[in-house]
Amino acid sequence: GQQVMQIPQYQHVQEGEDFTTYCNSSTTLSNIQWYKQRPGGHPVFLIQLVKSGEVKKQKRLTFQFGEAKKNSSLHITATQTTDVGTYFCAGTEYGNKLVFGAGTILRVKS
């Protein structure tokens, strides 16, 4: 079945350092969504990417969708303690359901 792999599983950075999480699918995706879950909270939608090669920015966050629509990344520039949480990607294979990656846990040392 459809699988979405996400790496790394866990990252611990110093405040001010950059952070990137990657999402890979063995099949072509129609779209990909990103969510953030703070400790003790519930997932909150960040963005959806639909077009091949699409790049979207939200302040310090940059989201990319690969040209082949099989991978995606989320990059955070100059992390802050408020960035702490688990970042999930969720991809959809054409005509199929949304599948979540396992998530990347981000910890930020101040």
Next chain:
Amino acid sequence: KAGVTQTPRYLIKTRGQQVTLSCSPISGHRSVSWYQQTPGQGLQFLFEYFSETQRNKGNFPGRFSGRQFSNSRSEMNVSTLELGDSALYLCASSIGPQEYNEQFFGPGTRLTVL
């Protein structure tokens, strides 16, 4: 606009019992999806209901079932509970099908099976 609400927030049951969880979506949202979240398995999709019909289903045994009412509220039922069913159960609503629309998650129901 009120967010997604789930009841109860916490539940303790014993093996073999059954449980019903409830989810009220955001007003106007027609899709409700259910997820199981555990530390080791991440977010596992259970099913999605759209306009009272099950639209998609994950890889869970038949002990897990759900339904959606005409007002879009949804319930999830787990029968013959097992220890491994202990998890946070999240529901999410969206205005349209889950795979193409922003999902709004509720706070979850924490189920503990003893």
